[in-house]
Amino acid sequence: MSISQEVARRRTFAIISHPDAGKTTLTEKLLLFAGAIQIAGSVKARKASRHASSDWMEIEKQRGISVASSVMQMEYRDCVINLLDTPGHQDFSEDTYRVLTAVDAALMVIDAANGVEPQTIRLLQVCRARNTPIITFINKLDREVQEPLNLLSEIESHLGMDAVPFSWPVGMGRSFGGVFDIRRNRMRVFRAGQEKRGAQDEMIDGLDNPEIASRFGDAYAKANEEIELIQAAAPEFDHDAFLAGKQTPVFFGSAINNFGVQEVLDALVDLAPTPGPRTAIQREVQPDEPKFSGVVFKVQANMDPAHRDRVAFVRVSSGRFERGMRLKIARNGKEMRPNNVVSFLSQRRELLDVAYAGDVIGIPNHGVLQLGDVLTEGETLQFTGLPFFAPELFQAVEVKDPLRIKQLRIGLTQLGEEGAIQVFRPEASGGALLLGAVGQLQFEVVAHRLKTEYKVDARMMPSRYNMARWFTAEDPAVLRKFMNANAANIAYDVVDAAAFLASSPAQLRVAQELYPGVEFHAMREHGGRVFGQNA
Structure with missing residues (x-):
């Protein structure tokens, strides 16, 4: 494949949310549905034997929270998906802000019981400033939660963009019957612990199908009214408006039950943008340029404590990376030829031979690379926008x-x-x-x-x-x-x-x-x- 064809296969996005909205759970379920992992660990109590695939740091396993950003790559429907899981806790917002400079889209997870919370608002402001396209997943519909119409209104008021439902819940909590796929005009019936890939999910076609009415009664009647209302009042989905950060498609589900995950994964492939141009002080860098360039947006020490290593996470901005190629560090003009470059699936690393614009690669090093460093095949470039905030x-x-x-x-x-x-x-x-x-x-x-x-x-x-x-x-x-x-x-x-x-x-x-x-x-x-x- 050509560089342009490879770039067109890439989708690079970050998952953002307030703590406890279910972000890490959804991350795992996306990996599960893409076939990247076979069993999802749960973020459990201190002595649990399994933890979230994206949480590798010891303190994360003890506390059940994400305090570092994780990078995972997987293939789905002939696309290469680079998923960046960010810290949910507000004390680590600076790390999250830097991650958001390395992605082309964001997946926002909202707890349906709590709505849009303060940390989510701060992250959304960063996305809005960069016009980052946002896909919204409203989680935990298997619990008693807020009315979906109120959640839509809240999203629109905080985001300052139109929320366009792609699916709609039929009931909630104990009466949660499933979600209705508005665009495909069919209902996906809920049951706890859905099958891994959704192959066994029960579907009922047609909003006016009497079977839905007879099985789900009042919950269906209410959902039917609300769907008719939003179809009349909500704007049509406009892909260009979504890419410009002016619309967000909204999905409902229950990540812990694997429900609604398939639709989100498909939306990432169908809707999320391919890697775009990156602005440097010197010029605009196009992703399909023949020569490689990349920027270090994160450095992580001791990912493998046995080797006392430091890994620089590099977002490939243009061209094709090949293991062992000669690269220049723009900050000091020094050359390096990285041979042990890796890609990630959380704790698991794989030696990498090639990568393209949009991919995130890890370069183990001993302090040679710093946050914000730009690597090129010789050209001096300086990318802007990597934030370091004054501490408080x-x-x-x-x-x-x-x-x-x-x-x-x-x-x-x-x-x-x-x-x-x-x-x-x-x-x-x-x-x-x-x-x-x-x-x-x-x-x-x-x-x-x-x-x-x-x-x-x-x-x-x-x-x-x-x-x-x-x-x-x-x-x-x-x-x-x-x-x-x-x-x-x-x-x-x-x-x-x-x-x-x-x-x-x-x-x-x-x-x-x-x-x-x-x-x-x-x-x-x-x-x-x-x-x-x-x-």
Whole structure:
């Protein structure tokens, strides 16, 4: 096949949701229906023997939550599907935001009992800013939930886009009879624990079929009225509007019962876009260009604790990747020839020979690749939009055993480079390393990972800082004067970008008033490195 034909087979999407909406369960069921796995693990209690296929980190297995992003590749209906499972917990939103820069579509999972929740709204705002097409799956219809019409209204008000139902529930909770496929004019009858591929599902054709009325009574009558209402009031599905992020197709089901999963998987193949062009500072990069380019959107340390490895996740932006090919790191001009590149099915890795635009590949390395790095066959490219947000919480960190200081610094450097936490090194000599986070749970995960992966028992302590801003200035003399006067508040992050640490918004305002020639940035990509040893 040509590069264009291979690119046309790709679908790359992320699953997003509020915690506990059933995202990880749906991820597993999509793998199950695509034939990628044979048995779905359940996210269970601490001592459970099986866990979600997409949750590999020890703390995830203990808590039953996803705190890292997982990448899975599978084939379905002659398409190569790259599925990125994101952390649901809001404390790890920064990792999720970065993942959303690497996908072409998003699958939003909503708990039908709770509706659109705060974390979902934040993620939707990121998707809307990027005009990412969104497919919506309303989950848990086997429970007593909100009225589907209310859920549609809520989605539309929060998304600012039209919600177009592709299916509609007949009943809910104990009276849940199934979903009616509006476009195919047939009902898929529900029973708990559907067959793996849906081959044995019972179908009843026709909305006005008397068999549906006789079997499902009041639930059918109500669903019939609602379907007639939405057919009259809802807009027709417009694929171009969907691709522009102005419409979302809506599906109903129960992921834990494997119900409604088939329709979602088919929609991803039929509706989700193929890989599109990517914007670099230098030019727009087309996916079917002959030469390879890719960007590192995630780095994960210790995916295989036995090998102490670090894997850089690279979204292929253009062309064809071949194992062992000569690549240039645009940041520093260094060359590399990766030979042990892998593709993922959660914990399982397979050695990869070729990949195309839209695919996500893993390159094991020892700190050579950083978040945001661009790999090319020689051209210097810089892709934009990979976010690093200013942390809102700070803690100082010390090691309980002074003999483990080296291991502490190695561990924090690696965890900082993968984006699990932000690590700041104060310019003032002798200062303890500072950790910056968006949410409190990040500190707990880092302490846990330091102990289990690096054998370092770390002590977290309160810090007087509660905000950070990266800074730049056009005049080097102004920048030097500002840094000399504020040396006690200057720290460097893992890529040696200088940041100003403040204990209050008032302190930041004073700095802004005293140094009008200095610009302060809440995102690192808007800041920059500074002169001297950190240039």
